[in-house]
Amino acid sequence: MLVTTIFAHRGYSAKYPENTMVSFKAALKSGAQGIECDVQLSKDGIPVVIHDETLNRTTNGIGFVKDYTAKQLASLNAGRRFHHAAIPTLKEVLAWISPTNLLLNIELKNKKFPYNEMEEKVITMIHDFQMENRTIYSSFNHDSLIKIAKIDANAETAPLYKKPIPSPWRYAKALRASAIHPNYRSVNKELIDKVHDHHFKVRAYTVNNASIMKKLISWGIDGIITDDPYRGRFCLEQM
Ligand code: G3P
Numbered sequence: 001m002l003v004t005t006i007f008a009h010r011g012y013s014a015k016y017p018e019n020t021m022v023s024f025k026a027a028l029k030s031g032a033q034g035i036e037c038d039v040q041l042s043k044d045g046i047p048v049v050i051h052d053e054t055l056n057r058t059t060n061g062i063g064f065v066k067d068y069t070a071k072q073l074a075s076l077n078a079g080r081r082f083h084h085a086a087i088p089t090l091k092e093v094l095a096w097i098s099p100t101n102l103l104l105n106i107e108l109k110n111k112k113f114p115y116n117e118m119e120e121k122v123i124t125m126i127h128d129f130q131m132e133n134r135t136i137y138s139s140f141n142h143d144s145l146i147k148i149a150k151i152d153a154n155a156e157t158a159p160l161y162k163k164p165i166p167s168p169w170r171y172a173k174a175l176r177a178s179a180i181h182p183n184y185r186s187v188n189k190e191l192i193d194k195v196h197d198h199h200f201k202v203r204a205y206t207v208n209n210a211s212i213m214k215k216l217i218s219w220g221i222d223g224i225i226t227d228d229p230y231r232g233r234f235c236l237e238q239m
């Protein structure tokens with residue numbers, strides 16, 4: 001039985017420009033069961049899908065995402081050396097993913113800038129597209145996850161963290177989260193077992209190495225967030 005879910009981190013970002021529709025569509029073809037995407041708000045308050053707070057690394061624009069309207073952002077190229085690929089709005093991603101069977105892990109990128117009413121906007125959109133049963137909200141901003149749980153008591157949330165947290169199941173409970181999303185380096189079998197004993201899930205990021213993937217799968221991890229979902233599926237099916 002396949003107990004581990006493979007999430008394509010920023011889409012199939014090992015091969016395609018991250019957080020673009022081409023990358024998400026390639027993730028679906030690769031056999032991923034879910035995609036992960038990063039969300040911020042444009043100057044006019046529209047949820048847009050881009051990782052960095054600035055445009056400089058992944059697009060032909062410069063400056064902060066928050067200083068551009070959604071229309072201005074749509075005119076930029078996030079395809080880099082590939083072909084033209086726009087910065088998608090969250091609405092575009094939801095319109096595409098909704099008829100598929102994919103799970104969606106939305107990371108709210110609101111640690112540096114506490115975007116006004118970001119949680120309300122994203123949750124409303126998820127409900128509009130009837131994606132509430134296939135969506136996991138994650139963030140490094142754990143206060144934001146508490147806010148999500150207050151707005152939607154049924155929302156699945158998961159704190160992202162890099163350095164190990166003592167008794168992370170207690171921490172998840174305090175946040176009203178259903179899972180933890182640690183960096184894979186802080187994951188071992190004992191941690192997975194303990195988190196499971198307390199009825200929470202563990203999904204590790206960002207795992208690209210096949211032998212590490214196999215080890216995590218053999219330990220019964222619930223999810224692997226990877227740039228290379230094809231490799232993830234391959235490892236999963238070899239087990
Ligand atoms: O979901 C895990 C991962 O996306 C967190 O880190 O910086 O790639 O968004 P980052």
Ligand code: CA
Pocket residue numbers: 036037038107
């Ligand atoms: Ca992310």
